[in-house]
Amino acid sequence: MAVRVHHVLSAADAVRTYVKPGTVIGMGGQNINRCPMALVHEVARQGIGDLTVVGCNLSLPLDILVACGLVARTEQGSGNLERYGTLFAWRRAVERGEIEPRDHSHLAMATRFAAAANGVPFMPTRSLLGSDLLTGLTEAEVARVSEDPWSGDPVVLMRALSPDVSLIHAHRADLAGNVVIEGVTSHEVDMVRASKTTIVSVEEIVPTLSERPEEVTISGAYVSAVVESPRGAYPTAVYRRYDFAEDEIKNYQRLARAGGADFAAWIAENVLRQPERSAT
Amino acid sequence: MIPLPREILAVEGARQIGDGDVVIVGTGLPLLAATLAQRTHAPGAKLVIESGIVFPKVLPTPISVVDPKLMNGASRHGSLFEALGGLVQRGLVHTGFLGGAQIDRYANINSTWVAGKRLPGSGGANDIASHCRTVVVLTDHEKRRFPEACEHVTSPGFLTGPGARAAAGLPPLSVKVITDLCVMEASDSALVVTALMPGASLEDVRANTGFEIEIEAVPTLPVVEPPTVEELTLLREVLDPDRVYFPERIDQ
Numbered sequence: 001m002a003v004r005v006h007h008v009l010s011a012a013d014a015v016r017t018y019v020k021p022g023t024v025i026g027m028g029g030q031n032i033n034r035c036p037m038a039l040v041h042e043v044a045r046q047g048i049g050d051l052t053v054v055g056c057n058l059s060l061p062l063d064i065l066v067a068c069g070l071v072a073r074t075e076q077g078s079g080n081l082e083r084y085g086t087l088f089a090w091r092r093a094v095e096r097g098e099i100e101p102r103d104h105s106h107l108a109m110a111t112r113f114a115a116a117a118n119g120v121p122f123m124p125t126r127s128l129l130g131s132d133l134l135t136g137l138t139e140a141e142v143a144r145v146s147e148d149p150w151s152g153d154p155v156v157l158m159r160a161l162s163p164d165v166s167l168i169h170a171h172r173a174d175l176a177g178n179v180v181i182e183g184v185t186s187h188e189v190d191m192v193r194a195s196k197t198t199i200v201s202v203e204e205i206v207p208t209l210s211e212r213p214e215e216v217t218i219s220g221a222y223v224s225a226v227v228e229s230p231r232g233a234y235p236t237a238v239y240r241r242y243d244f245a246e247d248e249i250k251n252y253q254r255l256a257r258a259g260g261a262d263f264a265a266w267i268a269e270n271v272l273r274q275p276e277r278s279a280t
Numbered sequence: 281m282i283p284l285p286r287e288i289l290a291v292e293g294a295r296q297i298g299d300g301d302v303v304i305v306g307t308g309l310p311l312l313a314a315t316l317a318q319r320t321h322a323p324g325a326k327l328v329i330e331s332g333i334v335f336p337k338v339l340p341t342p343i344s345v346v347d348p349k350l351m352n353g354a355s356r357h358g359s360l361f362e363a364l365g366g367l368v369q370r371g372l373v374h375t376g377f378l379g380g381a382q383i384d385r386y387a388n389i390n391s392t393w394v395a396g397k398r399l400p401g402s403g404g405a406n407d408i409a410s411h412c413r414t415v416v417v418l419t420d421h422e423k424r425r426f427p428e429a430c431e432h433v434t435s436p437g438f439l440t441g442p443g444a445r446a447a448a449g450l451p452p453l454s455v456k457v458i459t460d461l462c463v464m465e466a467s468d469s470a471l472v473v474t475a476l477m478p479g480a481s482l483e484d485v486r487a488n489t490g491f492e493i494e495i496e497a498v499p500t501l502p503v504v505e506p507p508t509v510e511e512l513t514l515l516r517e518v519l520d521p522d523r524v525y526f527p528e529r530i531d532q
Binding site for chain 1: 307308329330331332333343344345346347348351357358359360361364365368369392396397398399400401402403404405406407410411432433434435436439444445448449450524
């Protein structure tokens, strides 16, 4: 595959171009940090379904897609919002058998992304040994116990995972698609490098980062589209830009926990009906 | 000042961290315990956070492993692969703190499924239990949390019993479980009660444990030292003034 051509697009155009029914989405963000909310709201508005969502910690963006009935499968290390509780829409759907979750450890997921990011079919880890996670992943044919060819010790081979499209939110990008993330990057860099395409929403687009290439976290070589989306991670945090909005997250959790008409009305009003986010 | 049971638990958790130790903690009581240790007897303790934060100086009171308050003054902001792979799996993190819905007789932990209820899942817990040499579990002591055997093993303790961990290819491990009733320890064995919390009895432990407890063969079980006024004041006034972790605490 040739180096990707990047485009500065609106969220609507980027999602329309790269997210299709049945797509495997690599989900950026972790818990209350830098979740790609604006992009996920756009996926929800376009009603693109039968999605497989993969990531390490899946949080608010997954739960919203599940609440909209758009998710068929997840491959994840965890699904929760830490102090703010579990993902209620996801949990309900999993317990009802509507979503098939494939459980990994966080390192096992990161290892699968690292394999794909480096163009190799699998990568070993020494996590999972002896656990029921290994049993499930072996049955799913994405993990296999083998032995270190030198020492003979057991290792677990994790199959490379290459999402169709990754969605992440970052601090800034330039017109060549180079991306800067400040603070922790969780699983995102390898996931993006592993993905067939990637949409990056950013707080701001700058003309060029080529005078300070050492600041670039992800090369434009891996980026398909850049979307300017100030506060595009709200209500989750962007390090040094804005903190997470605790009241908003608590409110979502209260509604999601209860489910039913109030939750559906909140989704309709705040996700589905919401116009393209402005700079306010 | 009268400490609450969970405050004693957090302080006893802090005492497991030595000056200069490298420890990985998630959020919740373990993070509070590690921050307390850093500000009391272990100023040189180094924290690793799974999201990629290496050796931060924690500002009160973070609620998540990606909370910006947790990113303060770090050695580096890296990735999950660096933290769990490059430090934990690499063998540079000696002690890991874990929670979990269930922990069984052989110290296996379940954080995925309990009685048809879907829980958050492993996160970094399986990685920590697979690679750290010491695991500390802080948990409330309830019967449903201590079954004979976990219905789903998310994170390995000693699996089916002595020798099983080595047979699976896992390195040796010591586990210490600290609850609001007691301390239990295990090393390639079943959990053994080694100390009681102030005011708790073995009868309390028995009544709230789902498996037959083993008790260390000593004439009298030691009782955990209650928190000092300094520890309790730090916990209440500096580290968690908004009672994020102790909603049960009522200002006196």
